[in-house]
Amino acid sequence: MSQSHSSTAPEAWWKEAVIYQVYPSSFKDSNGDGWGDIKGIISQLDYMKDLGIDVIWVSPMYKSPQADMGYDIADYKAIDPRYGTNEDVDDLISELKKRGMKLMMDLVVNHTSDEHAWFQESRSSRQNPKRSWYIWKDPKRDENGEPQPPNNWSQILGEANSAWTYDEKTDQYYLSLFTPEQPDLNWETPEVRAAVHDVMSYWLEKGACGYRMDVINLISKDQRFPDAEPDLGPGIKYHPGSKYYVNGPRMHEFLQEIKQKVLQKHGAITVGEMPGVSDVDEIIRTVKSGSGELNMIFIFDIVEVDTVPGKVRMTLQEWSAKDLRRIIGKWQRVMIERDGWDSVFIENHDNPRSVSRYADDSDKYRSYGATLLALMLTTLNGTLFVYQGEELGMRNFPESWDPLKDYKDIEAINFWKKSLDLYGDNPEQLAKERKVLHRKARDHVRTPMQWNAGPNGGFADEGVKPWMRVNDDYREVNAEKQLSDNSENLSVWQFWQRGLANRKAHKDVFTYGDFELAGPDSEEVLAYIRTGKKSGKWLVVLNFSGKEVQWDIPADLKVEGWMAGNYTKGKPDKPLQTCIALQPWEGVLGKCIE
DSSP, X not given: OOSOOBOSXXXXXXXXXXEEEEXXXXXXXXXSSSSOOHHHHHHTHHHHHHHTOOEEEEOOOEEOXXXXXXXXXXXXXXXXXXXXXXXXXXXXXXXXXXXXXXXXXXXXXXXXXXXXXXXXXXXXXXXSTTGGGBXXXXXXXXTTOOEEOSSOBEETTEEEEESEEEETTXXXXXXXXXXXXXOBBOTTSHHHHXXXXXXXXXXXXXXXXXXXXXXXXXSOOOTTOOOOOOTTOTTOSOBOOGGGTTTOTXXXXXXXXXXXXXXXXXXXXXXXXXXXXXXXXXXXXHHOTTTOSXXXXXXXXXXXXXXXXXXXXXXXXXXXXXXXXXXXXXXXXXXXXXTOOOEEOSOOTTXXXXXXXXXXXXXXXXXXXXXXXXHHHTTSSSEEEEETTGGXXXXXXXXXXXXXXXXXXXXXXXXXXXXXXXXXXXXXXXXXXXXHHHHHOGGGGGSXXXXXXXXXXXXXXXXXXXXXXXXXXXXXXXXXXXXXXXXXXXXHHHHHHHHXXXXXXXXXXXXXXXXXXXXXXOSSEEEEEEEETTTEEEEEEEEOSSSOEEEXXXXXXXXXXXXXXXXXXXXXXXXXXXXXXXXXXXXXXXXXXX
């Protein structure tokens, strides 16, 4: 084991905090319009407090035409009427403060909506002062003189399309990496950066504690804008250009400027969404204690474990516990040894439900799979993030849902449109595409929150049509049922509540402690040891398979007692030496003799 018993980074409240992500459109509708809203969030603050939540991060609720569910912002300082008012945010912050909780806002400044006043000015003419606020380029011309995109970069949320959108009025293209409705800001322009700093200060002065920063590592582009390599194969027109905009040449400079001009003044906390980066040195440079620009980032290795390397997100590959062991072992050690800090998560608004993805969401094993994941998450170093419904073990909706009617997300719509265009006359291949869509769609985590067994799962009143269909299982999987569960085992919610309390009671172990993998590589079992300065040594053993397995306790490890597991409310009855039997999706936590 490493000689160091903990991270050398200083303790901080935000490291110990549990952050709960609210997807506002799907959380709670208070006014009968079928959309979740801020007053709905306020109505459920006690629910989150009782679970053990310290900070709520609310996905974008700014004024938006909703081309990408609020990640296309038309006014950074105005709340969209469907969610409420700026005064409602003041009330939310006030109510959170009464409960000793805080609000984290979502910052989306790689791009705006095409309806933002900045872009409306920018596109009005080539001479407009805000023309340089966005990335405009002259077209190439084909043999017929028709305009063509400046390069071959593909759109992130629809790789069959160009990342550039043509503006006929001014005869130029603007860069729109995600969708045509989301033009990229030009961070090379000082006035753009000043405007972003102003927006950030606005909400911090209102009382927000910090920001989750959307795709913040895409803000600096290679100013040559070269063609991408043809990674998607011959005959494909557009290809991912990420090499030329992920962690671009001036990214660190721009982030340091934000830190110095905004974050340090307000004592704000930050978590960066930084897809497409895996270089350890680059990540540590971003999150190193003291010198880093951000407090932490989301590392996507686990949520990309079922994605074909080098390919787009909508692909599938097999994985096992051995992959989780490699990923978790790597990043836990890196952050401890190199004085960085990490986030802990496996679910968010951009990924399918974790119990469906990493475990078994069948009626027989859903609760066991969800609590297995909870045991893992609550015993890993880093700041813990929980996505709404994860604490209930909410699962993916059925494969029978209609892609053309029930799916709402722009990525899913673009993917299915491309699949129909390419394979409409090939039923076998289309069925494979449908499987990928169902397994990877972001829509699964955007179905309305399931509060009770009543109409609309308690998300909205009876007679109201929610903006998105409620999952069919809401009568069985809902908060009310789980909070009052008195059966022989803990409900998923109760297990999460106990796990979060245990994490906080032993923060020297589970937040700041040392980490060491235990036992040999295994296709089924992930096991590791956590050691704290005060609370000693703990062993976590997780069976990531749907079968019973035997796990040999390492000879040099002395288990004093099994303290918790997901198959019993009390202490698991397991041998303390030699070998233990693990049921399908079973996890246990043991206290060890040092």
